[in-house]
Amino acid sequence: MSSTISEASDSSTPDWFLHLIGRQAPLPEGERIASCGIELQQRKGVLRASTTMSDEQKQTEETFGFKWHKRDTFESEASLRMMQHWSSERYLPADQWFPRQAQPYLVLDAGCGASYTGLEYFRPILDRIRYLGADISASVDVARQRMHEAGADAAFLQCDLTRLPLPRASLDAIFSEGVLHHTDSTQRAIHSLAPLLKKGGLFMFYVYKKKGPIREFSDDYIRAQMQDMTPEEGWDAMMPITKLGKVLGELDIEIDIPERIDLLGIEAGKINLQRFFYWHVLKSYYRPEYTLDEMNHINFDWFAPKNAFRQTPEQVRQWCAEAGLDIMREQVEEAGITIVARKM
Numbered sequence: 001m002s003s004t005i006s007e008a009s010d011s012s013t014p015d016w017f018l019h020l021i022g023r024q025a026p027l028p029e030g031e032r033i034a035s036c037g038i039e040l041q042q043r044k045g046v047l048r049a050s051t052t053m054s055d056e057q058k059q060t061e062e063t064f065g066f067k068w069h070k071r072d073t074f075e076s077e078a079s080l081r082m083m084q085h086w087s088s089e090r091y092l093p094a095d096q097w098f099p100r101q102a103q104p105y106l107v108l109d110a111g112c113g114a115s116y117t118g119l120e121y122f123r124p125i126l127d128r129i130r131y132l133g134a135d136i137s138a139s140v141d142v143a144r145q146r147m148h149e150a151g152a153d154a155a156f157l158q159c160d161l162t163r164l165p166l167p168r169a170s171l172d173a174i175f176s177e178g179v180l181h182h183t184d185s186t187q188r189a190i191h192s193l194a195p196l197l198k199k200g201g202l203f204m205f206y207v208y209k210k211k212g213p214i215r216e217f218s219d220d221y222i223r224a225q226m227q228d229m230t231p232e233e234g235w236d237a238m239m240p241i242t243k244l245g246k247v248l249g250e251l252d253i254e255i256d257i258p259e260r261i262d263l264l265g266i267e268a269g270k271i272n273l274q275r276f277f278y279w280h281v282l283k284s285y286y287r288p289e290y291t292l293d294e295m296n297h298i299n300f301d302w303f304a305p306k307n308a309f310r311q312t313p314e315q316v317r318q319w320c321a322e323a324g325l326d327i328m329r330e331q332v333e334e335a336g337i338t339i340v341a342r343k344m
Contacts, residue, residue, distance in 0.1 A: 008295030017167060020155050021106055022130050034167035040157075045092045048142050048158040049081065049165070053136065056307045058162065059227070060138040060182050065229035068114035069137035073297035078289040089179065090331050091204055093107040094125045096342070097172070104130045104153065105172040108313055110161050110205075111135055111179025114246040115143035118175060119150055126152045132171075136160055137173055162192040169198045176205040177211045178336070181309040194323035197343040203325055206338045210310040211279065213263035218282045219310075222303050234304045235296065242296040248274035279334050 006216065016033045018024040025040040027033075034040070039050045053061065058280075067073075074080075082255050088094070090337035098105050105128060109118040112133035122129060131154040133143045138157045147154040162183055174197060180189040186207055197203060210216065222241075227232045253273040260268045268282055285298040285313075302308070313332050316339060320327055 002339055009278070011310070011329075014167065016047075017170070020132065021156075022153060022155065024196050024232075026155075027217045027295050029166050032249055036163070036281065038159070038165045040165060042158070044141065044232040045144060046156045046158055049160065049163075052056075057136060058183055058195075059306045063137075063231055064113060064135070064139050064182075065137035066235075066302060067304070068116075068137070068142050070293075070297065071114070071142065073291075074114070074116055076294060079294055080120055082287070083117055085125070087117055091121065091340055092329065096215060097202060098125050098128050099206075100128060100216075101279040104128060104179065106130050106170065107173045107175060108164075108166070108171050108193075108196065109133045110164075110174055111182065112156070113139045113147050113179075113194055114145050117177040118143075119146060119152070121175070121177075126150065129153070130155075132157070133162060133337060134159055136339065162189055164193070164196065166196050171196045171201055173204065175201040176203075178206050178208075180205055181207045182305050182307045184307060186215065186309050186311055187315075187322075190319045191323050194325055194343060199343055202344045203320075203341045203343065207316065208308065208310040209332065209334070209336045210312055211334065214264060215280055215282070216310070219303070222282075222314065223306070223308060227228060227302055227306055231304065235300055238296050238299045238303065239292075241282065242299050244282075244293060245278065245286040245295065245299070246292065248277055248284065249286030249288065258265070262344060 014035065016035065018028065019027045023152050027047065029042055031042045032039065039048050040048065066096050091235055096202050109115065109131065112118050115133055118133065122131065131147060133140060133154060134157040136159065138158065140158045143157050157164065174193055180186045183189040194203060206247045226237065229237060249271060255269050255273055255276060256270045257266060260266065265282065278284060283299060283302050285295045287295065316337050317327065320339065320341050324344045326344050327341045329340035
């Protein structure tokens, strides 16, 4: 499967953007610029915006800045191997979308965090892309270090994803794994990012899917309680839930639901007890090869952010159509919705 993405033109390209995409030397430390009404400054190798953000986004910035600095909770061989497999299975392997060409593809990882998924997904084709990581939190510093360790051609922005100071039609692809639902509006995030793509460019993203009523209630109830906690307190508050998931998983019991329960959205059939609890009652992640901290990291990621919208496949399809995106691949699972769309 070929992407056939057209190469960029340098016409009307701001000088600072040439620095960002690697066609000129990096901006000097402390350099200030203004673009699209946003003031930015180069600090510690990252171009950072000084714009204000909503209270919800401020909470998100603090939560993910804390989480992604805990590298020991997501960098084990088992964790990285799982993410590489999971992302390639949902999006298809990166080399199928990005065949070799003369110029590197300019790829924005919108909400890169520590480049956990971005690095594992694009690792096989790092020599074909210029990676541009953007995140609202200081996790970009962790991402920058990890990409440097991997020898990637990369640059970073610390900025609100719905107000990125990038030229229209400047990107070959946008990758956003599990992030758009953490903005103030998933719909607005899609609409804000899509114009940055060249015609024929790819928008690859994953967002949370709405679940059954009991699970939706417990999600909202626990998330609301965590809003008054510091990230450290929230991390500790998650641990009993994580331990419960571990106990349920280690039981390794299968139950047989005799008939579909329409009122609760529960299907009939055999299911592992831990997975039944996970999908229909309470997110309490379990993988036998993960440490307790690695499982707690995943539960914290789910419950801690105030913004964590869940959407239906119908909503996502509508938002893509409104943004001029033609969906080429869609995968709907219990957890979420994966989309690969092309800019029309």
